[in-house]
Amino acid sequence: MHSNHLLLEEPIRMASILESSKSTFFPAMSRIVGTLGINSQSVETISACLKAGMSVARFDFSWGDAEFHQKTLENLKIAIKSTKKLCAVMLDTVGPELQVVNKSERPVSLQEETLVVLTPDQDKEATSNLLPINFSGLSKVVTKGDTIFIGQYLFTGSETTSVWLEVTEVNGEEVVCLIKNSATLSGPLYTLHVSQIRIDLPTLTDKDKEVISTWGVRNNIDFLSLSYTRHAEDVRHAREFLSKLGDLNQTQIFAKIENVEGLNHFDEILQEADGIILSRGNLGIDLPPEKVFLFQKAAVYKCNMAGKPAVVTRVVDSMTDNLRPTRAEATDVANAILDGSDAILLGAETLRGLYPVETISIVGKICAEVTPFSYCCKEI
Known part of the structure; x- marks a missing residue:
């Protein structure tokens, strides 16, 4: 008897898996946002982060004062000059946290x-x-x-x-x-x-407004990450506030979706925002774990259709304390990019993690490895 052979179309050669990783014709199309802080404030570390692939530096005002963040930003400027690597600045608001x-x-x-x-x-x-x-x-x-x-x-x-x-x-x-x-x-x-309780506080708090109008204006921020965005009106209010400041009328607003309320108003928020950040850490508390991936896939698809960047967070949590990600995390990064995510945002991993440079490097390598494969998938 002849055995039946199942013929499969190979989108990628199995043999290539055994080849060593190297720079290819395809540069990584996705971007890496790194949160700078306690373990990533020095010029040396920031320079290494830039070389490893960080192209947006995030300053999280949920902790640390303006003086600390200003020192970090000055070091970033020095690192940019020495490495000749461009890097945008993102201010992350506290919001109703x-x-x-x-x-x-x-x-x-x-x-x-x-x-x-x-x-x-x-x-x-x-x-x-x-x-x-x-x-x-x-x-x-x-x-x-x-x-x-x-x-x-x-x-x-x-x-x-x-x-x-x-x-x-x-x-x-x-x-x-x-x-x-x-x-x-x-x-x-x-x-x-x-979980699933509405907190009756403004999305853009008085503290946020003070930080934006002082630190944000002084440093001409490129992106505003609007934490706990719950309605399209939150984005409109933030944009109105930025336009009054003059210097920040070109600053892009990325709405952070962190709870069920933001999820329920996602379509209207997407219309108003310049980009979306899927804050999976908080969403994983508001949603049952088995539902988070459904929202991620639906939201990324909608962002792609609207032509607006989708940013995914919480991908390599274990690298806060470990030199290597888990296999599940590495696959999660790849699948996020294959689904159409435009950027990966690293929080605790680079803010206070032990291996900020290695984290950016590994995530960057995964993104670069995925890029040619994502082209193959689109052609099939």
């Missing part, structure tokens, strides 16, 4: 199955059973059974550095929660996210 404030900066250990109280009294010290927050209205919007998530800088999801809470009681302005997993919170600020 809820934060746990730890003035002492001492690590706070939280024990599973114990209670912790969230209080709007920021004068109190953060302890294992009391966490001060920057929002007095939390008790008005949560009810018993609601889920609250607390983590350091855009949620790593690590069970040791982030914590799930379940609301058990609302007592005046204080919210009592049951701790669902043991964790240690370290540093002065942690982000707090309440």
Whole structure:
């Protein structure tokens, strides 16, 4: 008997997988946005990041003061001159972000199955059973059974550095929660996210306006990343504010979609914005994990059809502490580009990660490897 051979059209030769990576005729068509900060502030490190493939530097004002970010930007300018690599500047707003404030900066250990109280009294010290927050209205919007998530800088999801809470009681302005997993919170600020609850704060806060009109104008920023964009009106308001500043009327606004409210108004937001950032860290809290990929694929497709850049975040979280990404992460980067993403945004990995340069380099290599293959896919 003759065995039946299944003939497959090969979009890429299997043998090429074993070839060493090298610069090809196809340059990487996607861009890498690197967040500069604690572990990526020196001229030497920034220069290496530029050489590795970073073409947009992101300055996240959720932490650090204007003086710190100005020092980083001055170092970026020196690095640009020495490397002769162009790099745009993106200012990332804080927006209506809820934060746990730890003035002492001492690590706070939280024990599973114990209670912790969230209080709007920021004068109190953060302890294992009391966490001060920057929002007095939390008790008005949560009810018993609601889920609250607390983590350091855009949620790593690590069970040791982030914590799930379940609301058990609302007592005046204080919210009592049951701790669902043991964790240690370290540093002065942690982000707090309440799943699928609308926070009644302006998207462009007074603090954001002050930073944009001072630091942003002084440095003639190229992009404004509008955190927690929930409606098209948020983008229109931001654009109106920029136009009044004069110097920033050419600044592009990238709407950051971070919750269900932004997802529900995605089409209108896309019409108004210059680009979209899919903030998968926060979306992964608001949406069930199995739904995040559906939104990503739909949103990237819509951005492609509208001719507007789509930026994907949270791709190589493990490289915050490790020299290599997981296989799943490497594949995730490639699939994001194959789906039509125009840029990869690196947050904690380059901000406070141990290997900012290596992270940019590896993500860049994956993007370059994908580029010719994406052309093949489009032709088939």
